[in-house]
Amino acid sequence: MFVSLASANTETAKGSSNLMRRTIARTVTGVAIVAGLVAACGSEGENGAAGSSGTNGTASSAAGAPSSGDAGQAGGEAAQKVTAAIQQALQQSPITFTTESAELSEKSKTTLGEIAKAMQGNDVKIAVATHAGYPDAEKSKALSEKRAEAIAAALEGAGVAKDRVKTEATGNEKAQGDKALDTQITVAQ
Numbered sequence: 001m002f003v004s005l006a007s008a009n010t011e012t013a014k015g016s017s018n019l020m021r022r023t024i025a026r027t028v029t030g031v032a033i034v035a036g037l038v039a040a041c042g043s044e045g046e047n048g049a050a051g052s053s054g055t056n057g058t059a060s061s062a063a064g065a066p067s068s069g070d071a072g073q074a075g076g077e078a079a080q081k082v083t084a085a086i087q088q089a090l091q092q093s094p095i096t097f098t099t100e101s102a103e104l105s106e107k108s109k110t111t112l113g114e115i116a117k118a119m120q121g122n123d124v125k126i127a128v129a130t131h132a133g134y135p136d137a138e139k140s141k142a143l144s145e146k147r148a149e150a151i152a153a154a155l156e157g158a159g160v161a162k163d164r165v166k167t168e169a170t171g172n173e174k175a176q177g178d179k180a181l182d183t184q185i186t187v188a189q
Helices: 002-047 056-062 071-092 106-118 137-157 177-181
Strands: 126-130 165-169 184-187
Touching (some): 071 184, 137 165
Antiparallel strands (some): 126 184
16 A cells, blocks of 8 residues: 555656746746846837837837836837736736637637737737648648637737738748647737
């Protein structure tokens, strides 16, 4: 009896250890993304650039950002807030698809609604990367495009302008197997 209890405890410890490693990996990834965005936003504020289009400052001021402050910094703060909201929403309920499907679950629609809410009142743009893991590249690309369209349509239905969502349907180029069911959403550079 003692041996079987010890064995069960070892298995439980292994499962907890694997869960802990996955959680730490996700946290480190999230911190790395935020750090990269902070660094990028900080460098924009230092040299006075307001973004690649040069219209970020105007849109930030129109969206209620203080006009006396640095427009690049206001855009950076908005990007940081949207990034944090994206990470929180995806951590609570990742956008995933079942095999051979481009249909969003109710949980995924709720997650996208949270992301859309974070994008209100600013001009932050996001990038959505979708995948499909078929060995056939054409079939993967087509399904990946349908998934990207479904996400963009859900965000548009939640009030996000279509031009603020950049989609990248990668097919089977960047993800295989179970990873091909996941979707990545980040603040666009």
